[in-house]
Each structure stands twice: as C-alpha cells, then as structure tokens.
Amino acid sequence: MAGLKIGKMVLGSLFRKPATKMYPIVPAVWKERTRGHIEIEIEDCIFCGICSKKCPTDAITVDRAAKSWAIQRMGCIQCSCCVEVCPKKCLTNMAGYTAPDAQKVTDTFVQPEKEAEPKEE
Amino acid sequence: MSKRTVIPFGPQHPVLPEPIHLDLVIEDETVVEAIPSIGYIHRGLEKLVDKNEWPEMVYVIERICGICSFGHGWGYCKTIEGNLGVSVPPRAEYLRTILHELGRMHSHLLWLGCLADGFGFESLFMHSWRLRETVLDLFEETTGGRVIFSICKVGGMRKDIPNEMLKKMEETLRGIEGELHELADVFLDDDTVKSRLVGVGVLTKEEAFELGAVGPMARASGVNNDVRLDGHGVYGEIGFEPCLEETGDSYARCKVRIREVFQSIDLIAKCVSMIPDGDVAIEIKGQNPAGEFVGRIEQPRGEAYYYSKGSGQKFLDRIRVRTPTNANVPPLVKILQGCELADVPILVLTIDPCISCTER
Numbered sequence: 001m002a003g004l005k006i007g008k009m010v011l012g013s014l015f016r017k018p019a020t021k022m023y024p025i026v027p028a029v030w031k032e033r034t035r036g037h038i039e040i041e042i043e044d045c046i047f048c049g050i051c052s053k054k055c056p057t058d059a060i061t062v063d064r065a066a067k068s069w070a071i072q073r074m075g076c077i078q079c080s081c082c083v084e085v086c087p088k089k090c091l092t093n094m095a096g097y098t099a100p101d102a103q104k105v106t107d108t109f110v111q112p113e114k115e116a117e118p119k120e121e
Numbered sequence: 122m123s124k125r126t127v128i129p130f131g132p133q134h135p136v137l138p139e140p141i142h143l144d145l146v147i148e149d150e151t152v153v154e155a156i157p158s159i160g161y162i163h164r165g166l167e168k169l170v171d172k173n174e175w176p177e178m179v180y181v182i183e184r185i186c187g188i189c190s191f192g193h194g195w196g197y198c199k200t201i202e203g204n205l206g207v208s209v210p211p212r213a214e215y216l217r218t219i220l221h222e223l224g225r226m227h228s229h230l231l232w233l234g235c236l237a238d239g240f241g242f243e244s245l246f247m248h249s250w251r252l253r254e255t256v257l258d259l260f261e262e263t264t265g266g267r268v269i270f271s272i273c274k275v276g277g278m279r280k281d282i283p284n285e286m287l288k289k290m291e292e293t294l295r296g297i298e299g300e301l302h303e304l305a306d307v308f309l310d311d312d313t314v315k316s317r318l319v320g321v322g323v324l325t326k327e328e329a330f331e332l333g334a335v336g337p338m339a340r341a342s343g344v345n346n347d348v349r350l351d352g353h354g355v356y357g358e359i360g361f362e363p364c365l366e367e368t369g370d371s372y373a374r375c376k377v378r379i380r381e382v383f384q385s386i387d388l389i390a391k392c393v394s395m396i397p398d399g400d401v402a403i404e405i406k407g408q409n410p411a412g413e414f415v416g417r418i419e420q421p422r423g424e425a426y427y428y429s430k431g432s433g434q435k436f437l438d439r440i441r442v443r444t445p446t447n448a449n450v451p452p453l454v455k456i457l458q459g460c461e462l463a464d465v466p467i468l469v470l471t472i473d474p475c476i477s478c479t480e481r
Contacts, residue, residue, distance in 0.1 A: 005311040009248050009303055019251045031258075033265035033280070056173050056180045079180040079271045084279070093265075 030095030051082035200416035228421030277402025336423020342369035
C-alpha cells in the first residue's frame with residue numbers, strides 16, 4: 001500500500017544503531033582535516049603581525065613589545081588564513097572545537113623570556 | 122462576498138528556517154494576495170570589501186549562506202579570476218565541480234527534510250537529515266569544514282583532495298544511493314505526501330519565464346535556464362542534462378530536486394573518473410583586480426550572479442551578489458495567490474527560501 005512507503009525505513013531504524021551520538025558524553029570523532037581551533041607554538045613566533053592583518057574577523061591581536069599573541073576564540077572563523085600566511089609556520093589549525101562559553105574568551109600566549117640564546121631569523 | 126482579512130505570516134514561523142514576512146490578504150480560507158517583506162537578517166557582508174583585501178574576502182563571501190557556501194566561494198573566485206584574466210588548473214575545476222555537486226546534495230536533502238517537516242511528516246524529516254549527515258561527513262573529511270569549507274581560493278583550491286579520498290567519496294555516495302531511492306519513493310509515491318503536493322501552487326511555464334523564476338522552481342515549470350549549461354566548471358566536459366518537469370506544481374518542484382540529488386551522484390562519479398592530475402592552484406602575485414566582471418553560477422537554489430569592480434587596489438570597489446531566492450520571490454507571490462491558507466507554509470518552502478542569501 002502506497003501509504004506505508006515509509007514503513008521499511010522506519011522498521012529498519014528500529015534494528016539499527018542510533019544515527020546520532022550522545023554528544024558530549026560520547027566524544028566526537030574528528031576527521032584528519034577538521035578545522036577546529038588555532039594553536040600557536042609561541043616559542044617560534046616572531047610577532048610580525050601578518051596573521052593579525054590578514055585575519056578577516058580581526059580575531060588575532062599581536063603585541064610585539066609585550067611579546068604576546070592573543071586570539072579571540074569566538075571571533076575566529078577557522079578559515080586558516082593566518083596559518084597560510086605565517087612566515088614561521090608556527091600556527092596550526094587543529095581538530096576539536098573550543099568549548100562553548102557564556103563569555104567571549106580571549107586566549108593570550110606570551111613568549112617566555114629566552115635572552116640567553118640569540119635568535120637569528 | 123466575504124470579508125477580506127490581512128494576517129501576518131512570519132517573520133517567525135515554525136516552517137521558516139529564516140525570517141521572511143508575508144502579509145496574507147485572505148478571503149475565507151483563500152489567499153487573495155501576498156505581500157512579502159524582507160529586511161530582518163541583513164548583515165552588510167558586501168560592505169566588508171572595504172575592510173578585507175580581495176584574497177581574504179572569499180572567507181566572508183562564503184559565509185553569506187550556510188547551505189550553498191561552496192557555491193558562493195566559487196562564484197566570488199570566478200568573478201575575481203575573470204577580473205584578473207587568469208584561468209584555473211583543470212584539476213581545481215574538477216574539484217570545484219565535485220564539491221559544488223556535493224553541496225547541491227546537501228542543500229536538496231536539507232530542503233526535503235524541511236518540506237517533510239512542513240507537512241508534518243516527522244520521521245521522513247529525520248531520515249532525510251540522517252542521509253544528509255553522510256554528505257556533511259564527506260565534506261568534513263575532504264575540506265575540513267562541515268558547512269563552511271574555506272577550500273576555494275582565487276586561482277584554484279587551497280588543498281588538493283587525493284584521488285583515493287575522491288574514490289571513497291564516490292563509494293560512500295553509491296552506498297547511500299539505495300536508501301536515497303527509498304526516501305525518494307516516500308516523497309514521490311506516498312499518498313499522504315502526494316495529497317499535500319500534487320496540484321498545489323501551480324506555476325505555468327509562461328509565468329515562470331515572465332516572473333524570472335530560477336533553479337528548480339523554473340525547471341519544475343519546464344523553463345530550461347540552468348546556468349550549468351554554459352559549461353562553467355567542467356559541466357561542459359562531463360556532459361550535463363538538466364532535470365526538467367512540466368507540471369509546475371509543488372510535486373514537480375520536489376521531483377526536480379530529488380532527481381537532482383541522483384544526478385549529482387552521477388556527476389560526481391563522472392568527475393572522479395575523469396579528473397586529471399596536476400596542480401590545484403596558480404599563484405597570483407602583484408596583480409589586483411581592475412575593471413568589472415560578472416560571473417554566474419548555478420547554486421542549488423538557482424542562478425546566482427556575482428559582480429565585482431576593482432580599480433587595481435587591494436580593496437575592491439564593489440561586490441554585488443544576486444542570489445536565487447531574490448529571483449524566486451515574485452513567482453512565490455504568484456503561486457500564493459488563490460491558494461488555501463493551510464498550503465502557504467508548503468508553498469513558501471517549495472521555493473527553497475534562503476533569506477540570509479537574499480539579504481546578505
């Protein structure tokens with residue numbers, strides 16, 4: 001009967017595992033290419049500020065004097081633009097989204113002092 | 122003669138994913154006239170060309186819409202590439218076509234789910250979206266994003282998609298083809314579904330042409346204005362025949378989209394079998410767009426139009442996007458005239474409205 005066309009699908013789903021996951025109890029499985037959040041290896045950063053200039057949403061702030069690099073997590077759109085332009089390749093877009101929050105979180109990374117070893121870049 | 126009443130429909134309504142407002146002039150239960158108004162979700166994305174340099178602007182443009190995001194990125198890149206007078210490597214064109222067709226599947230399956238939800242068929246809605254999830258997973262695997270891909274750039278693609286990954290994509294799509302057929306059977310053969318769609322909101326071929334309908338809305342009325350026929354991307358090489366229907370009712374619009382889902386799988390399979398090896402992008406250095414260019418692209422919802430104007434600077438003078446829903450609002454107003462009040466939600470859905478695109 002034409003009215004029971006959906007029956008097969010519905011019965012099928014009775015004997016199938018749920019199509020959804022109990023997230024966040026069951027953690028999500030990220031793919032290799034998933035763009036989730038930006039991470040920085042602050043030791044390698046030269047604070048050139050190109051990432052900040054190229055960021056379409058102005059989510060990145062670079063302070064050369066204070067040797068700090070800050071990202072506003074809610075403003076970041078994971079376009080990986082900063083990753084592409086970074087001359088030192090110290091930025092990476094990692095899988096896994098940042099946790100939801102009630103406030104707009106800004107993560108600040110400050111380069112540890114290492115005056116003893118002169119850097120040549 | 123019964124008394125005329127005006128009732129508001131939207132901007133918040135259970136069937137509307139996005140806000141559009143309609144003033145419905147009704148007589149008894151029949152709609153006499155529908156007056157649409159938009160303006161609830163304008164974000165001023167076109168204005169951001171003043172702030173973003175043209176290579177970065179693609180990330181803004183593809184955020185015009187979460188459903189046809191890849192198409193917007195491609196359309197923008199196309200108009201800038203035309204402006205610069207550069208051509209894209211063949212592999213990039215193939216990859217763009219594959220992802221665009223995958224985007225079409227994603228859009229149409231989402232729409233089918235919304236339609237099922239619109240006429241109150243919850244399990245059909247769930248199953249449509251379950252199958253759409255497979256497509257989203259494929260997107261995540263190949264591009265790194267589920268709805269916003271950021272893989273298209275002016276001059277080609279940012280990342281190559283290896284042939285094995287493309288083969289796997291084709292296999293996955295072939296794997297869900299059987300279930301898609303079951304889903305299509307429900308939409309096209311089920312009595313309850315047909316009772317809501319057949320003969321509702323008929324738009325004749327002449328009306329569709331005169332009112333400038335685009336996309337599946339036009340093709341359901343037999344107007345063959347598919348932009349893919351001009352051969353952009355690799356549609357010219359892989360051979361493409363648009364899905365046309367003649368009746369012009371809601372059922373025909375549903376049928377066109379269902380046929381296009383299967384057609385997309387075939388087009389992806391063709392692309393995967395024909396894709397050449399090679400570079401996926403060309404380097405553009407020291408060049409800035411100067412002059413005007415218009416690019417057109419067939420989005421899942423219909424023809425979208427991208428205009429760019431540059432004056433040799435890093436910042437463009439103007440970007441203009443005309444999206445398919447904008448063109449489909451006049452046909453919507455036409456099909457709403459004389460329909461039953463209870464059919465209004467379904468008819469609004471059958472144009473596949475994307476208000477975020479329309480207002481940008």
